[in-house]
Amino acid sequence: MKRVLLAAALLAGFSVVHAEDTLKKIKDTGTITMGVRESSGLSYTIGDGKYVGYHIDVCEQVVRDIRRQLGLSSLTVKYQPVTSANRIPLTVNGTVDLECGSTTNNAARQKDVAFAVTTYVEEVRIAVKAKSGITSINQLNGKTVATTTGTTSVQTLRKHERANGVDFKEVFGKDHADSFLLLDSGRADAFVMDGSILAKNIATSKNPADFKIVGEVLSVEPIAIMIRKDDPAFKKAVDDSIKAMMKSGELAKLYDKWFLQPIPPTNTKIGLPLSAATKEAWANPNDKPMEEYAKK
């Protein structure tokens, strides 16, 4: 009998976790869990359990709008740090309601999760040491190229090698800070990653002038806030909130705040002007995966 009860309790536990109605869950529990990153361009920690960044500000506005929509007097926001590798499982299993990192919206991920409308269009670029003289991907033939495990850049690099018949020695950092350390310590000649992540790592390094972002755009990736799949009401609430920010110019203000003004913790500027691709995504809000962008 005990075992039956235990099984029933487990089943009940599972069904709570897999409840598809996120809005109801937020209303019932009075809490929402935000997935945040430790060191990512759009979402990072400044220590002391505080998380900041462009996507964090976007998410906080979304949370305010959801609170208003649900008519709650207060809504507790929990911050759950996630990594490239565990963000999808944690979103799928209900640990995280709103993943506010810097996740590329692609077709493979859309099988497991859903994405809000694209808030930022990322361009994959190459960071090198300023004095290395490297200006293009073709100069990297036979060189050591770092990128981060658990990101789409690994595949981008692989496709690029295949298409252009070049050969890199790849090294995979376990996170962005680690990959940047590979470049900084001279173990890698280049670090291939999303432009905003490169810019942020350079801006916060000891000597930002030692590094440079060079070369062609290797891949264009729509970055969006990630949510659970098959929850249209929650997706609509998140989308509507973001679309309102796009319309009101709030999102442009946030972009300016995080990409062009000095940011914590070191008060350096990333200095990455708004790209045409991001402008386009704001003018026509959509949740198209990366593959649709590549077709253009």
Added chain:
Amino acid sequence: MSWDWQFYCNDTATQEAVAGCFGPGGKEQTYLQWMLSAWGWTLEVSVAALLLALVIGSLIGIIRTAPNRWLAGFGEAWTELFRNIPLLVQVFLWYYVLPEFVPALKNPAVKTALVICALGFFTSARIGEQVKAGILTLPRGQRYAGQALGMTLPQTYRYVLLPMAYRIVIPPLTSESMNIVKNSAVAFAVSIPELAQFAQQASEETSHFEEIFIPVTLLYFISAFAINRVAKFIEARVRIPGTVGAK
């Protein structure tokens, strides 16, 4: 839940199925080939670190029982140094800090060697402790008997003490050897493309988390269990009836 194992035969760059499941090799490989090569890295790092740990650990264990204050002290210091620092920290020290003082170590050719050293030295402290315990288990009379027969100290160790001590410590050495396979996953932290790295990256690319982590778990199990079987075989082969530890 539905399983899909087909992706193992897909090319890692194009995501298209490859006939026969094996690409031409090199960078044109399927997920299956990638997993096997990652397993190869895990085995390479583990076996090399194990050999290093056994050799150094034995030496450390022996000198800790030697009748010389300086030698014993050195062995003591070595053991405490390597077993009181977390393995992951040691790996970082070898990989990022040491090369700042010895620039030659920045050469990419030695990066695997650095990880092997980190893992091997860490384990050598533990093996040294066990070898020492094995030697100290023997009655003191054995050492005296050897020397009374006119053997030198090294001869006493070689012919009297060590053959007995090693037989006694085979079981703990076995679990230390199996630990090294599992500990080799820390190599991921310094960019060795081993099984843990494959698991993270490939599951991210394919979104087939279960289908990747289950075989990876099995490969770790098989590797550690193979070491266990080899050790058991050795233990059975060298057993001397009527001595300590023999049934």
